[in-house]
Amino acid sequence: MTELGILDRLRRRRRVSSPIVEAYLEEAAPAPKKSGPWSDPFLIGMNLAGIAISPFLAVHKLRRFAGYRNIDEINPERWFIKPVNPQATAAVRALPGPHVMIVGASFGELLLMERVTEELEAKLGPIGISWVLRDRETIRQAAKFHPNRSLAYWPFDSLYPVVRLLRSMRPDLMVMTERYRAANLVVGASRSGVSTVLINGRWRRRPPFVEGIQRGFARKLLSSFRTLLFQSQTHLDSAKPLLNPEQVVKITGDLKYDLRQKDLSxxxxxxxxxxxxxxxxxxxxxxxxxxxxxxxxxxxxxxxxxxxxxxxxxxxxxxxxxxxxxxxxxxxxxxxxxxxxxxxxxxxxxxxxxxxxxxxxxxxxxxxxxxxxxxxxxxxxxxxxxxxxxxxxxxxxxxxxxxxxxxxxxxxxxxxxxxxxxxxxxxxxxxxxxxxxxxxxxxxxxxxxRGAMRTTVDALEAEIVALRKRGGRAA
Missing domain, CATH: 3.40.50.2000 (Glycogen Phosphorylase B;)
Incomplete structure (x- = not known):
């Protein structure tokens, strides 16, 4: 066994723990292998199952659209993914250092993404950060108030739109805000060599019968994150049986307490x-x-x-x-x-x-x-x-x-x-x-x-610094 392997095994067993060892392992660790989402049996099986039940899924989507009048349930822009503002995305790619892609659902997550982006740019200077959002109206608001920000739609949870997103945005680091059950996106990004981080995370215990059925899916999903930052000890305890020893796991508190009231003009x-x-x-x-x-x-x-x-x-x-x-x-x-x-x-x-x-x-x-x-x-x-x-x-x-x-x-x-x-x-x-x-x-x-924002930004800064040491942008 190599020196790196021995140190890593001792660290996992809690027999060696020091900042020097952690820094050595971080710097010496090889970049993740990039095999791509199409080579993952789990994703292939899940998508084949999705195709088999697609008529039922289509009816479900149409019923939700009819009930809530929510265009995001059937929005074709979430299938044929491309940058919302290509010039801004090209400018992000031209910046030095890793490309960070922050993913959120709607306006509440956008507020978190704005604040996290502000804090990261204040600490690290110019850095390529893109936002991926699900809701059409939220995308419009982001484009209106941040015209130079690289934007894209959150894809439907299927391999085709996910691959389109990863190829068009080419992120090195993907940050999921709160919501993470998009298996194709999370697992697919990880298989493509993208470092994945969950911030403001939560995990609820399910009834034993449901938890037993979903256990394999949940383990695969959570194990695809390199770093998980949970809101509380309760959420961490619920997720702990599904985590791997080598994952970085922290409790940060809830970011929503650190949000400033959004100023109007x-x-x-x-x-x-x-x-x-x-x-x-x-x-x-x-x-x-x-x-x-x-x-x-x-x-x-x-x-x-x-x-x-x-x-x-x-x-x-x-x-x-x-x-x-x-x-x-x-x-x-x-x-x-x-x-x-x-x-x-x-x-x-x-x-x-x-x-x-x-x-x-x-x-x-x-x-x-x-x-x-x-x-x-x-x-x-x-x-x-x-x-x-x-x-x-x-x-x-x-x-x-x-x-x-x-x-x-x-x-x-x-x-x-x-x-x-x-x-x-x-x-x-x-x-x-x-x-x-x-x-x-x-x-x-x-x-x-308050205090979750500082802990979260420090963890993201560590991820970005580690990516820079490994050579930056993913291929």
């Missing part, structure tokens, strides 16, 4: 403030997913209005649902004003734009965050940062730890129906002592949870 901020105007207190419902959820919100709002004057800020998760929401408001006899087409004297303000919700929360006195009745929930910490009580439905989804933390601090409230929601909203409007207490506790909670 002075013109946009002034326009938003003028649109909402002066008047009775505003109750906010953000990221609502389905009509049943909006019906509950409107019922709660009407109950509060019976006791005290108030207004409602309603932000559907997908702005293209505004016509559906307008018809619902007509049935309640409520006058609406669209952010895209303002009118005066409104009872309900519909925020049918992207990127303004987090800023708009500051004008409210209490909030409801949607997606927790039929979906997997959304980020509940944004309104807490303004010192506001936050409510949400009964499904924990991806935000269980964040919700429970808010509940322990007395700033988060789980509601089962319109009656429970209206009671919390009434307290926020009428009980000054309650509102002041939530404000103080919310600020303390957010401050105590």
């Amino acid at each position: 002075p013109e946009a901020a002034a326009s938003l403030a003028a649109w909402l105007g002066d008047g009775p207190p505003i109750l906010a419902a953000g990221s609502t997913d389905v009509p049943a959820e909006e019906e509950m919100v409107l019922s709660a709002f009407m109950a509060v209005r019976e006791e005290t004057p108030c207004r409602l800020l309603l932000a559907p998760r997908r702005p293209n649902r505004r016509d559906e929401v307008l018809k619902m408001l007509e049935r309640y006899g409520l006058k609406a004003s669209l952010r895209s087409s303002p009118t005066e004297g409104a009872d309900v303000f519909i925020l049918d734009t992207m990127g303004e919700l987090a800023w708009a929360y500051r004008y409210s006195v209490a909030t409801y965050v949607g997606g927790s009745f039929s979906g997997m929930g959304h980020n509940v910490i944004e309104p807490v940062g303004y010192g506001l009580p936050v409510t949400y439905g009964m499904r924990r989804g991806h935000f269980e730890s964040m919700q429970k933390l808010c509940e322990r601090h007395g700033v988060g409230f789980r509601v089962a129906d319109a009656g429970e929601l209206s009671e919390i909203w009434k307290r926020a409007v009428l009980d000054r002592e309650f509102a002041d207490g939530v404000r103080a506790k919310g600020a303390a909670l957010v401050e105590a949870q």
